Amino acid sequence: MAGIRNGRPYRRLVAAQKALGLPCWWCGHNIPTNVDGRTHPLAFTLDHEVPLSKGGSLLDPANARSAHRRCNSARGNRTAPQLQPQRRASRNW
Template structure:
C-alpha cells in the first residue's frame, strides 16, 4: 500500500468477520442514533448495519477488539467519521460524554 500503511480491517479479515457476526447476532440498535437497525438490508444501503469503532482506527483504535466496536447504521457511521463520542440531534452534533467542568475562571 502507498506510504506503507496497512488497512487493519482487511489484514485482520477473519477476526473482523467474527466481530461483525458477534455484533449482528446481538441485534442491538444503532449506537449513534439509538434507532433500530434492519439487519436484513444489503450492504451499502444508508440504513444497513455497519461496525463502528468507538475509537476510530485512524486514531489508534482496534477494528477487532470487541470492547471497541458497536453497531451503527451506515449513514450514522459515515456522518460520525473519525470523531470520538459524536451523536446527531436536532441542533447538531453533541458529545456523548459531557464536558469536564473547568476551574479556569
C-alpha cells in the same frame, strides 16, 4: 491494515456484533435486518468507538459498536461526545 478487514477474526467480530441485535449506537434507532448490507444507508456496519485513525483497535470487541451505514459515515473519525446527537426517546402517544 485494510487486508485484515477481510480476515476471519474481523468477520467473526462483525458477525458477533451483528448477532447482538443492538440499535445504532449513534442515533439509537433499530438496524433493519432485511436490507442490502452493501448499499442501503440503514444497513448494519461495525463502527469503532475509538476510531482506528485515533488509535482504536480494529479487533477489540470492547471497541466495536453497531451502527447504520449512514451514521457511521456521517460520524467520520470524531470522538467528542458533544458531537453525538441526542438519543431520541420513544414517542408519547
